[in-house]
Amino acid sequence: MNATLSPLIHLVDDDEGVRSSLALLISTVGLRVQDWADPQRFLREFPRGDIGAIVLDVRMPGVSGLTVLDTLLREGVDQPVIMLTGHGTVDMCRRAFKAGAAEFLEKPVDDEVLLEALQQAVRQHVKSRERLAADRAARERYAQLSEREKEVAGLIVEGLTNKEAGRALALSPRTVETHRANLFAKLQAESLAQLIRRYGTVIDEDQAP
């Protein structure tokens, strides 16, 4: 992942005229565009890790845009997908959204609508990538805790006082207090609220039966 580059938009459409016109239009808002004429090749080669979005034509020879969309979903690709179609039906639209499309637009598409949708999609992608990164960091730190510290963390996240936690774990309140101080330090949390916000999910997942 290279955060210094601007987001990359992948444009998949078999029609060369449409492809180059749309690419030009998208580039006017400072987004980089890579266009693909062949959906198979796109699926094989496009870089999964980049920040960006995918614009997918529905009607292409050989493979339909909806099939490509299904494949992306199966592979767990997280770039948002905007579907473009010459004549959309309600059914086609429903299928696209069910398969996880972010937008469904009809050709010829208004520039404001397309560009706004693309920018929105990119913003969302960035946010979800950040959330993912934060999540991964939280997991790594949590992994450094000892078993006892993990137990204490679970109880205080549930709202137990040191005394109550000590009783539950057959420890003295003082010992609990020590573990508590250590785990706050290891997790780089400054308050209980911060701990819950950053690690609540991780702790819940860990201590779930």
Place this chain on the structure above:
Amino acid sequence: MRPPRRHRWLPAFWLALAFGGWIALVRLEIADLQDAFETDARIAHRLLSQRAVQHDAILATLALLQPPDSPEAGAQRLPALYPQILSVQRRDAGAAWPDAALAAAEAQSRALRRAVLADADFAAGRYRLVRAAQPASFAAQFDLRKLVPWPEWPMDPQRSPVAVRLEQGGQRFTLQPGGDAGGPWSFDFRKHLETDSQPFDVVLQRSVGWAELPWQRMVLWGLLVALLAAAVHWLLRQRAERARAEELLRLGQVARLDALGELAAGMAHELNQPLAAVLASAQAARRLLDEEPADVDTARTAMRQAEEQARRAASVLARLRRGVERPSAAAPLQPVVLQDAVRNALYLLEPEFSKRAVAPQFEAGAEALAVQAEPVALEQIIHNLLTNALQALDQVPPNERQLSVRLQSQAGQGELTVGDSGPGIAPELLPRIFEPFFTTRENGLGLGLSLCETLAANMGGHIGVQARSPRGAAFTLRLPLAA
């Protein structure tokens, strides 16, 4: 759509109707025969009764008038007068009857004061009556065979199927043999003679044989019903045929609409791509020119792309046009008589006219008007104009519906004018009426008149429209006259 061979009930229908008729005919015939039989029987009974009463009277007269001078003369002349009287006997006071039967009968007669039957020998065909009187009693012997007054008899004794008998105490005497036809029907008549002296039953019997049924009429009826069934069958088949033809026509229209829909979908897709590209390029160019400073070079590229894509759209349309171009446009023109073409179209649309209660007025002109035309195209134009007029008339009350077709020749051209009394066309719409996809009808495609104009132009002709006063529209087709 059901198959046309579906009138399996027709034979049953025929049989039921024929059978009903036959039963009625047979019943009527039997009733007639019975009536005739009963009339004959009553007449026969009356005639025989008259004879029997006559016999009583003869004996009574003899007893009263007994001619003393020549006792035998009167009595012996009787057989000459009445052929059924075989002989007359007389017993004077003190004399005796030749046999006991007569004596016994006389005693009875004396007590009853009327003639009495002495004996009856049906095997021999005779019987005797005795009348007691003073001074002499009389006995007469009758011949059964001659009892019947044949000249007045209602039946022909040789050929009549009616058997006539006299019966008395187990004896039978056949007056008329009749015939046993062996059929299932028979009539009977039995009645006492209307005199006490001759206690005979008149018995008539007749049976009706199969041969006596009204076969001719029955066969005739069967044929008649068969004819009726055939007519019903024909009508039903005709109706089914018509329904099928209508269905086919409807299917044809649906197929045409389907093809049109397919064409439109394909056209939409083919045109949508370049249109999308044109739009995107134009928008990109606008954005590039809006920038500070404007990126004119890239904008120029965008405009060139837009240009290319617009050309592509135009070529799609050209391809489409070549694809749907009518081959008939190039068909050779030939002289066509307008009168015939109009009559043909009116004939084809006749059901539509009668459905709407519209009687078309056709001013055919005095002489045949031959124009240079392609017959199918001309037919299509006339058909279209008439259909349009009819549809316009749907919007006015039936009694105000008028449709006229006028033919005339004008400056080397044949003119056909279809006028209607419909609501007419608004003046501001008149110039647009032949434009493709322009329509005043809710569900119209707006292609009919445009097609007519194209067809007319291909034949070197022209279509025009004028408003009609007080209301309505008149379309005029002009085509060059045939040389």
